[in-house]
Amino acid sequence: MDHPEPRIYVAGHRGLVGSAIVRTLRARGHTHIVTRTHDELELTDQDAVRAFFRSERIDQVYLAAARVGGIHANNSYPAQFIYDNLMVQTNVVHEAWRAGVGRLLFLGSSCIYPRLAPQPIREDYLMEGGLEPTNEPYAVAKIAGIKLCESYNRQYGTDFRSVMPTNLYGPGDNYHPENSHVIPALMRRFHEAKTEGASEVVIWGSGKPMREFMYVDDMAAACVHVMNLAPEDYAANTEPMHSHINVGTGTDVSIHELAHLVGEVVGFEGRIVFDASKPDGTPRKLLDVSRLRALGWSARTPLREGLRRAYDAYLAAQLADVAA
Template sequence: MEKQARIYVAGHKGLAGSAILRKLREEGYTNLVFKTSSELDLRDYNAVNTFFLQNQIEYVFLAAAKVGGIAANNEYPADFIRDNLLIQTNVIDVAYKTNVKKLLFLGSTCIYPKFAPQPVKEEYLLTGELEPTNQPYAIAKIAGINMCQSYNRQYGTRFITAMPTNMYGPNDNYDSNNSHVLPALIRKFHEAKERGLPFVEVWGTGNPKREFLHSEDLADACVFLMRNYEGSDIVNVGVGNDISIKELAEFIRNTIGYTGEIVYNTSIPDGHPRKLVDVTKINQLGWKAKITLEEGIISAYTAFKDEIMSQTIRA
């Protein structure tokens, strides 16, 4: 991937896309292309086709997607399957038709079978039932993976897929109802401390275990794979260890300095009981995560406070 190559980062405002954009700039790539969703609706095939032709795109990082936590997936299942199918179908097909040199598609480890053996190997995809709470999203993402593989087989394209585990970091969604667990907990504990609340409610039993990957590590892995990996087989991106939601909640509480109680709402489903990925493949390729969870949570909380401050100033 040449330094002057025309590179399109789809979803550059999101958690993954913004980190990829920062990483590319740090690495000296200067010919970067990006559009907000209001400027370019990736659900509109004609708009996507025109955009690729006008900008002569050579490489694509497809990080654009509709994402959310358990509550959002339950409330908006039609949006999750429709929007994600449209976005990835349009970008992948147009990338082929406009002769893009290489494309990286971001899957997700949450689309593996609910009861897959741990740690989850890449070959476990489609070997069991999906987690019901995010099935529409998972089906869309699986279709995107298969689309990349099918285009490679039929048309000889170079479309690769990375499977990141739970991500967090700058530009995360901190909505306490529609975000993923780590940023949601950061917001809940911060607000509880600021308001002097006696307890913080955590959804579920707290028993499920999750692996957390900082977005800067994910971006580093994506650029690494774009440079060094060829093939249709998916590649897990993770840190290789996990933590229970209870342990995570305690650590975030201590990091923020909240002294109240933690109450678990067991009426809300846990989702996957455990979701740790096998990172043997990407480690053997020569990449490993660098940011520890402790370092990452501290930096994520700093980013959250900066975001809150900037919103206050704008208001």
């Protein structure tokens, strides 16, 4: 007997990761994908979230909804970052449990780990040291999300899973001049500099920090892979108190290398200057992805190829804005 097609709710379907998850699910033939815009469903409103789960009979949840941003945004809006993320996570996880949802995947962030964690970062390094101060409120919220899922699994026997992605980029990214992450921020600045004929671009920080970057469609594929693992396979590669799984490429580059690579992809031919008076953030952040590889999945998109696709998507979005 064939299993019925699951009803899958993707929370945050308009965001970078959520939109990639929807693309991946559709490409794999899933037709019962449930989405809601922010105007249609306010996830910080518990009554609204409860009503949604009562009416929609959801089988699986991808919890990709979050307030996100780079160093500037995290420094400027710490209260919003911790409040919004705590409320969204708590409401969705709790109401998914109340509604009897079969499986939930919570998406966290690699910033949950100690600022000076040994490299590469293993899942069991969680809470073994101080966090990076520039994004501590966001990181605390994401740690709470992991522990929320673990606690519901322990007390109620739910099948709520967590994945911790590395730095992501690709179609659907946020290119805000102040609140974006490093790759979209660099891409926009290099594009504007090229368009304006500028002779140089100044980059915040020394350029020395090492970062790992993953193309967002690879992340989405990893999420679907982890979601569909048999419970015994997932449990065999996790621990009750560290049940989350790192998702990354297993390789990193310096911000200096990244800036020059983005500049090449965009076609900027001027000078790139690093302002060492600005904050660098965490010195290095590379995830140990051995658990994920043991579960049969590895990233596929090389950084240069991913950046080229991301820039194509950026140009297409620019053209669409002009046409509108």
